Each structure stands twice: as C-alpha cells, then as structure tokens.
Amino acid sequence: MTMMGTDKNTCVSMFLRQLLTKLFIVLLFAGVWTTTTGLSWKDSASQQAEQAVTLYKENNLDEALAKITSAQIGMPDSPELQYNMGNVLYKQGKFEDARAGYQVASQDAPAALVQSVTYNAGNASFKAGDLEAAVEAYIKALLRDPKDDEARFNLEVALRTKQSQDQQQQSDQSKDQEQQDQKEDQQQSDDGEQQDQQQTDEQDQKQTEDEEQKQTEDEEQKQNRKQDQQEQEADQKQGKEEQSEQRPPQELTKDQIEQILAALEQQEEQVEKTLHKKKAVGSSSVEKDW
Numbered sequence: 001m002t003m004m005g006t007d008k009n010t011c012v013s014m015f016l017r018q019l020l021t022k023l024f025i026v027l028l029f030a031g032v033w034t035t036t037t038g039l040s041w042k043d044s045a046s047q048q049a050e051q052a053v054t055l056y057k058e059n060n061l062d063e064a065l066a067k068i069t070s071a072q073i074g075m076p077d078s079p080e081l082q083y084n085m086g087n088v089l090y091k092q093g094k095f096e097d098a099r100a101g102y103q104v105a106s107q108d109a110p111a112a113l114v115q116s117v118t119y120n121a122g123n124a125s126f127k128a129g130d131l132e133a134a135v136e137a138y139i140k141a142l143l144r145d146p147k148d149d150e151a152r153f154n155l156e157v158a159l160r161t162k163q164s165q166d167q168q169q170q171s172d173q174s175k176d177q178e179q180q181d182q183k184e185d186q187q188q189s190d191d192g193e194q195q196d197q198q199q200t201d202e203q204d205q206k207q208t209e210d211e212e213q214k215q216t217e218d219e220e221q222k223q224n225r226k227q228d229q230q231e232q233e234a235d236q237k238q239g240k241e242e243q244s245e246q247r248p249p250q251e252l253t254k255d256q257i258e259q260i261l262a263a264l265e266q267q268e269e270q271v272e273k274t275l276h277k278k279k280a281v282g283s284s285s286v287e288k289d290w
Helices: 011-020 045-058 061-074 080-090 095-108 111-128 132-146 149-246 255-281
Strands: none
Touching: 045 061, 045 080, 061 080, 080 095, 080 111, 080 132, 080 255, 095 111, 111 132
C-alpha cells in the first residue's frame, strides 16, 4: 500500500508557518492519506478508497465518509481506511470520534504510518480538551521522528496551555475555597447572632415569666391577706356576740335600788297630782239647761 500525498511537508507546513507568524495555536494534520494498492483487496473497495480521498480534498466530507465506510466492507482490517476516517471526522469537528479512529488505526498501522497517526491523535486530543493525552501523543510522535518541528511546536503549545489551565484551575479552586470559607464564616457569624438572639429571647421570656409569676404570687398573697382579715373580723364579731350573750345580768347596788324606788315614788306623786287637778276642774263646770 502506498501513501497518498505528502501534504504534511508542503501545505500543512506552509499553514503552520502562517500561524506561527500570527502567534496562534497551531494544530496540524499529518495530512497523510493512504491508498489501498499493493494488497489483495477487491478492486471495488480500492476504488471507493481512492474516491474517498478525492472527496476529502474537495471538502465533501459526508460523501468521503460514506465511501470509506463502504470500502471497509471489503477491507475491514485496513488501518489506512481507519486513519482516513479519523481525518474526515477531525475535519468535521468530531474530535472524540476522530481520536477513537486514530486509536484503532495505531494498533495495526505500518511503521511509516504510525508517526502520522500519533501526531493527528495528539491534535484530536488537544481539540477535545484532553491536554494530557495530547502531550503524550506529541511526545510519542517526536520519539519516532525527532525532526518533526510541527509535533515539537504543538507540544510546547499543549504544555503552555496545560500549565495555564492548571493555574486557572488552582485559582478557581482557591476562589471556591475562599468563598466556601467566607460562607462558613458568615454561617458561623449568623449562627452566633442567632444563638445570642435566642439567648436574649430566652432571658426576656424568663424575665417575663418571673414577673408574671411574682405578680401572681403578689395577687395570691394580697387575696390571702384580705381573706385572713375578713376571717379575723368575722371571728372578732362572733366573739363579741358570744361574749354579749354569755355576760350575766349586772346586780344593782343598794343605793341604785333606793334611787330607782325614789324616782318611782316621785312619778306616782306626780301622776296623783295630775289626776286630782283634772277632777277638781270637772266639778266646777256649769251644766246648761235646754
């Protein structure tokens, strides 16, 4: 099987140089497309593989992918077809699927194809956001071809990006931790204030209860004193009545008896005088004749 085109050494390199001058991140394809000649595959599968390459170059990606899929029916174990499928998927922006295709292709790829598969796998990993996998792939590509400047440049870009990403992640974690600490401090402060308020409320409530209880006790004491006073007055009144009832008749002295008799005699004499006077007036009255 022969390699189809050497875009990695021509167009891709030119594109890389343009991006380098603009200081942009460059992710390049190995750009190696393969054909299926020199093997005992069916001619129809080989023709479909060739047509897929043409369609890919024309940027007709959907039809190129369909041709590769059809060609795989006749050549199911072809790493070249799997590699070309990865390139189509990468160009479609399906980076995870492209990585999977490169992974399959790398298992049985010939030595001449392994370096390109590894390099493109690094690009797909970078685009998918897996910087660790991208760094690992670029290093493997450089081990196979130390002169691969594109792999070296992309490795530096991946390392810088990963470092920046790690720093940003650490910064975000630090901010999150700071916010969490502030939240906990605020929560503790709120809990403290709530606890103080609760203690104040409990003290106020206890004070109110104590005042109510004291007032109740005062009312009870006042009521008891009033009741005791009423009972004492009733007892005193009852005692006087009983004492009055039980007091024996007072005996009169001799002088008192003589005074009373003298007063009675005087009253009798007065009464007799009055009667005698009335009788004398009646006897001197003159009767009239009719």
